[in-house]
Amino acid sequence: MRAIRTAGRRGTGESPGEAMELAPEEHAILAGERGEALRKAVDSVVRYGLAFGARRLVEIEGGGHLVTSFGSGTMKPYYAMLDDLIAAGLRSARPFTANPRPVDYANVRYGLVDHLALRLLYGKQKAYESQLTRLGLRDAFSCTCYLPEVGNTPRRDAVLAWSESSAVVFANSVLGARTNRNAAGIDLLCNVLGKAPLFGLLTDDGRRASWLVEVRTQALPEAQLLGSTIGQRVVDAVPYVTGLDRFLEPASDDATVGYLKDMGAAAASNGAVGLYHVEGITPEAAAEGRGLLLDAYRRYVVDDDELAHVKSGYPVLWKRSDAVPRLCFIGCPHLTHRQVSEWTERILDALRQTGRVRLEVETYLCAAPQVLEVFRREGPTLASALRAGLRFTSLCPLMFMANPLVERRAVVTNSAKLRTYSTARYFIDDDVVRVVVEGTTKASKQ
Ligand code: F3S
Numbered sequence: 001m002r003a004i005r006t007a008g009r010r011g012t013g014e015s016p017g018e019a020m021e022l023a024p025e026e027h028a029i030l031a032g033e034r035g036e037a038l039r040k041a042v043d044s045v046v047r048y049g050l051a052f053g054a055r056r057l058v059e060i061e062g063g064g065h066l067v068t069s070f071g072s073g074t075m076k077p078y079y080a081m082l083d084d085l086i087a088a089g090l091r092s093a094r095p096f097t098a099n100p101r102p103v104d105y106a107n108v109r110y111g112l113v114d115h116l117a118l119r120l121l122y123g124k125q126k127a128y129e130s131q132l133t134r135l136g137l138r139d140a141f142s143c144t145c146y147l148p149e150v151g152n153t154p155r156r157d158a159v160l161a162w163s164e165s166s167a168v169v170f171a172n173s174v175l176g177a178r179t180n181r182n183a184a185g186i187d188l189l190c191n192v193l194g195k196a197p198l199f200g201l202l203t204d205d206g207r208r209a210s211w212l213v214e215v216r217t218q219a220l221p222e223a224q225l226l227g228s229t230i231g232q233r234v235v236d237a238v239p240y241v242t243g244l245d246r247f248l249e250p251a252s253d254d255a256t257v258g259y260l261k262d263m264g265a266a267a268a269s270n271g272a273v274g275l276y277h278v279e280g281i282t283p284e285a286a287a288e289g290r291g292l293l294l295d296a297y298r299r300y301v302v303d304d305d306e307l308a309h310v311k312s313g314y315p316v317l318w319k320r321s322d323a324v325p326r327l328c329f330i331g332c333p334h335l336t337h338r339q340v341s342e343w344t345e346r347i348l349d350a351l352r353q354t355g356r357v358r359l360e361v362e363t364y365l366c367a368a369p370q371v372l373e374v375f376r377r378e379g380p381t382l383a384s385a386l387r388a389g390l391r392f393t394s395l396c397p398l399m400f401m402a403n404p405l406v407e408r409r410a411v412v413t414n415s416a417k418l419r420t421y422s423t424a425r426y427f428i429d430d431d432v433v434r435v436v437v438e439g440t441t442k443a444s445k446q
Pocket of ligand 1 (some may be wrong): 164334
């Protein structure tokens with residue numbers, strides 16, 4: 001290896017003024033010996049790494065996952081970059097997956113105006129997917145790419161270059177893989193290069209916790225509310241969470257996977273958490289315990305009052321707070337197979353108990369295409385669910401909500417992530433069930 005001081009454009013003398021140790025092969029690529037497209041790719045990755053203090057690149061050891069899954073007409077420079085990579089015959093070293101599609105014409109009810117708006121917003125969808133396919137995309141559109149049904153499941157300690165925040169935090173925390181929260185575009189360039197800059201969550205030091213979060217609730221808290229509470233306090237730090245092993249099974253258990261997935265997504269979006277440790281449960285915490293805490297860690301106690309306080313701070317962004325709810329999305333992040341089954345049962349049960357046959361609110365359960373395929377094949381309740389008006393889709397509800405026409409509708413969700421990025425209104429799981437069955441946000445009189 002030798003140190004270089006040139007991540008700038010050739011011949012310009014530009015330099016970020018910091019050194020990175022590059023292997024001879026990387027140096028040759030940077031000198032343009034393997035073509036201009038690859039030179040630009042390594043140049044961008046090196047510059048990105050230097051900005052975060054990286055001193056070298058390391059091999060990527062698992063498939064990629066991209067945050068950008070929508071073909072918006074506004075991303076012309078990005079499409080041009082993909083064209084350059086394709087023209088140079090480059091593709092990702094391993095197949096990669098991408099976030100959910102923004103539209104699902106087969107399973108979601110759109111009005112005529114929605115159709116027109118979506119076609120305008122995502123007019124480049126087909127062309128973009130064709131570019132991604134040529135660069136190594138597997139036909140897997142979901143933020144839960146790591147679930148066994150989808151199959152992009154990294155092994156423990158594998159170095160990755162992912163970007164979707166909910167997937168990054170799951171891979172790091174629950175699977176013990178190693179990825180930073182990479183920028184869109186950089187994720188693909190790293191995977192084409194097969195290398196990522198070594199900094200942050202790829203390093204042992206970057207994975208140590210600077211917060212001790214003590215969960216002292218009476219029962220298992222709502223996963224997304226707890227994640228939101230932690231994210232808002234620790235922001236982008238690594239928390240070491242205690243007290244959940246009173247309620248949760250080990251990380252190999254399906255219910256625990258669903259819980260940690262939802263908690264992580266909320267912590268990653270209501271703050272910017274890329275990794276958390278849960279005492280006695282997540283792999284690094286199980287192996288190293290409180291040795292993961294930095295010497296000067298801070299403490300945060302989360303009890304029932306604190307959760308109620310955080311929840312009461314969520315703004316209601318509906319035009320009228322007493323509006324009749326029109327739509328409900330459950331599954332941001334996408335649901336596991338177990339969660340799809342449990343939500344279906346739970347909603348059907350609530351309908352039966354109130355003597356109703358159809359939901360009052362158009363309700364969507366969102367999950368990966370492969371998860372829904374298994375559910376549709378095996379789910380004994382599918383026919384009753386469809387009759388009750390429950391719908392199943394693999395789209396991203398946030399992309400759905402990004403349409404300015406939809407924004408004005410009264411949408412409810414149990415997702416702390418969706419409520420953060422859209423006008424959807426948050427309810428805890430029990431209340432969501434009541435709202436979609438009764439069609440009102442007002443609590444029924446006992
Ligand atoms: Fe997944 Fe879209 Fe939510 S990518 S986490 S369903 S915002």
